[in-house]
Amino acid sequence: MGMIIDGKLVSASIKDEVKQRVVELEEKYGSKPKLVVFYVGEDKASAIYVNNKEKACNQLGILSEVVRLSEEISEEDLIKAVNEKVDDDSVNGILVQLPLPKKFDEKKILSLIPWYKDVDGLTEKNVARLVLNEEGIFPCTPMGVVDLMKYYNIDPCGKNVVVVGRSILVGKPLMMLLTNLNATVTLCHSRTQHLDEITRRADIIVMAIGKPRFLTQNMVNKDSVIFDVGINRLDDGKICGDCDFENLIDNVQAITKVPGGCGPMTIAELMKNTVKCFEIQHKDE
Numbered sequence: 001m002g003m004i005i006d007g008k009l010v011s012a013s014i015k016d017e018v019k020q021r022v023v024e025l026e027e028k029y030g031s032k033p034k035l036v037v038f039y040v041g042e043d044k045a046s047a048i049y050v051n052n053k054e055k056a057c058n059q060l061g062i063l064s065e066v067v068r069l070s071e072e073i074s075e076e077d078l079i080k081a082v083n084e085k086v087d088d089d090s091v092n093g094i095l096v097q098l099p100l101p102k103k104f105d106e107k108k109i110l111s112l113i114p115w116y117k118d119v120d121g122l123t124e125k126n127v128a129r130l131v132l133n134e135e136g137i138f139p140c141t142p143m144g145v146v147d148l149m150k151y152y153n154i155d156p157c158g159k160n161v162v163v164v165g166r167s168i169l170v171g172k173p174l175m176m177l178l179t180n181l182n183a184t185v186t187l188c189h190s191r192t193q194h195l196d197e198i199t200r201r202a203d204i205i206v207m208a209i210g211k212p213r214f215l216t217q218n219m220v221n222k223d224s225v226i227f228d229v230g231i232n233r234l235d236d237g238k239i240c241g242d243c244d245f246e247n248l249i250d251n252v253q254a255i256t257k258v259p260g261g262c263g264p265m266t267i268a269e270l271m272k273n274t275v276k277c278f279e280i281q282h283k284d285e
C-alpha cells in the first residue's frame with residue numbers, strides 16, 4: 001500500500017508556526033496582521049471557503065474581516081470598497097474570493113490590490129516575481145503542494161513532474177514554482193492528447209483539473225507520487241478529488257487524500273502569506 005501524504009498534519013504544524021510568529025510580531029510592532037476577504041454574491045462553494053479562512057484567522061490570532069456584498073452592487077461601488085481597504089494601513093492582506101459574479105471585470109478588481117497586500121499572489125507584480133524567481137507573494141494552493149513536498153523530503157529537483165490543469169490559481173503558478181525548484185515540468189490540460197502516456201512517465205503528478213476521480217491506475221506507475229488538488233462535489237453531496245484514490249492507493253508510492261490533503265494546506269499558506277504581507281509592510285520600522 002502506498003503512503004498517504006497527510007495535509008492535515010502538515011498544515012497543523014505550519015499553523016502552529018504562524019500562531020507563534022503572530023505573537024512575536026504583536027510584541028515587536030504592537031499590532032496584529034489583518035486579512036480582509038471580499039465575498040461578492042452567493043456562490044455556495046465560496047461561502048464554505050470564506051468561512052474556513054475566517055476560522056483559521058481566529059485560531060491563529062490574525063484579525064479578519066469578511067466584506068459581504070450583494071451581487072447587485074455596482075462595479076464602481078465594489079472598486080470603492082476595495083480601495084478603502086487598500087488605503088487602510090491596519091489592513092495587511094486583501095483577498096477577493098473568486099469567482100466574482102460574471103458582471104464584474106475580475107482582472108480590473110484584482111489589479112486594485114497592491115502586490116504587498118496581495119495574499120493570493122494574483123496581481124501582475126507577484127506573477128512577474130514568480131516568473132523571474134524573485135521574492136514575492138505566491139498563490140496558496142501551489143505553495144501548499146511545495147510545502148507538502150518539503151515536509152516529506154520529496155525533492156522535485158531533476159524530477160519529471162506532470163501538472164494536470166492550467167488555471168491561474170493552481171496549474172500555471174505551480175509550474176513556475178516547481179521549475180524554480182529545478183524540476184522538469186510538463187503542464188497538461190483538458191486538450192492534452194495521450195495524457196495517460198505522459199502521466200505514466202512522471203515521477204510526480206499534480207492533479208488540478210476539477211474532474212472527479214479522473215486519474216486512475218492505468219495512468220500512473222508504481223513509483224508515482226501524487227498530489228490531488230481537486231475538490232469536486234458529487235451529486236450525493238460528498239466531496240472527492242481528481243484522483244480515484246481507492247483505485248490508486250495500492251498502486252503508487254504516495255498520494256494525498258481528499259479531503260485532508262492539499263485543501264488544509266491552502267488555508268495554512270494563506271495564513272503564512274498574510275503574515276508575510278504584514279512583515280513586508282513593517283520592515284522599515
Ligand code: GUN
Nearest residue numbers: 095096097098099120140
Ligand atoms: N476560489 C477558490 N480558491 C480560491 C483562492 O485560493 N483564492 C481566491 N481568491 N478565490 C478562490
